[in-house]
Amino acid sequence: xxxxxxxxxxxxxxxxxxxxxxxxxxxxxxxxxxxxxxxxxxxxxxxxxxxxxxxxxxxxxxxxxxxxxxxxxxxxxxxxxxxxxxxxxxxxxxxxxxxxxxxxxxxxxxxxxxxxxxxxxxxxxxxxxxxxxxxxxxxxxxxxxxxxxxxxxxxxxxxxxxxxxxxxxxxxxxxxxxxxxxxxxxxxxxxxxxxxx
Numbered sequence: 001x002x003x004x005x006x007x008x009x010x011x012x013x014x015x016x017x018x019x020x021x022x023x024x025x026x027x028x029x030x031x032x033x034x035x036x037x038x039x040x041x042x043x044x045x046x047x048x049x050x051x052x053x054x055x056x057x058x059x060x061x062x063x064x065x066x067x068x069x070x071x072x073x074x075x076x077x078x079x080x081x082x083x084x085x086x087x088x089x090x091x092x093x094x095x096x097x098x099x100x101x102x103x104x105x106x107x108x109x110x111x112x113x114x115x116x117x118x119x120x121x122x123x124x125x126x127x128x129x130x131x132x133x134x135x136x137x138x139x140x141x142x143x144x145x146x147x148x149x150x151x152x153x154x155x156x157x158x159x160x161x162x163x164x165x166x167x168x169x170x171x172x173x174x175x176x177x178x179x180x181x182x183x184x185x186x187x188x189x190x191x192x193x194x195x196x197x
Contacts, residue, residue, distance in 0.1 A: 051195035053096035056082035089170035156190035
């Protein structure tokens with residue numbers, strides 16, 4: 001309790017932009033705790049809505065790589081390579097958005113591509129499967145994970161799934177291939193997208 005009071009006092013004593021950062025942090029921590037308590041049901045409810053792309057998403061599962069300095073450096077390198085590859089197929093802020101409906105349908109705009117289909121979400125594992133409508137670039141089904149933190153959504157996929165998705169929307173992209181090679185030796189690495197509501 002003393003730590004919470006101290007944290008609130010610090011939040012009130014700093015400038016407005018720093019306070020906003022603390023507020024964002026508290027919101028993220030609060031949503032993570034609530035999601036854990038509800039076995040992922042909070043994320044199921046929070047996914048519904050329109051999400052606008054902000055940056056590449058990189059997630060390492062497991063303690064070893066996720067918490068090391070080399071993991072942070074690797075994440076930064078991979079995010080940079082993804083950003084370059086994404087721009088080539090029109091994935092950039094203002095040109096990419098996903099909308100998830102309560103009836104488990106979704107629509108997406110990815111650059112000049114309009115996509116639609118249905119989705120499944122498993123609250124206890126955060127597994128999310130996108131079933132693209134037939135004939136849409138041969139995408140078929142793409143399985144990954146979805147995580148909501150405050151007003152941000154991270155939608156990530158195994159490396160091979162993401163490569164298939166981006167390649168289907170454009171030509172073979174060397175920067176994406178080199179990023180995939182960089183991650184080939186690591187298990188439980190997921191790549192994708194960061195969105196904001």
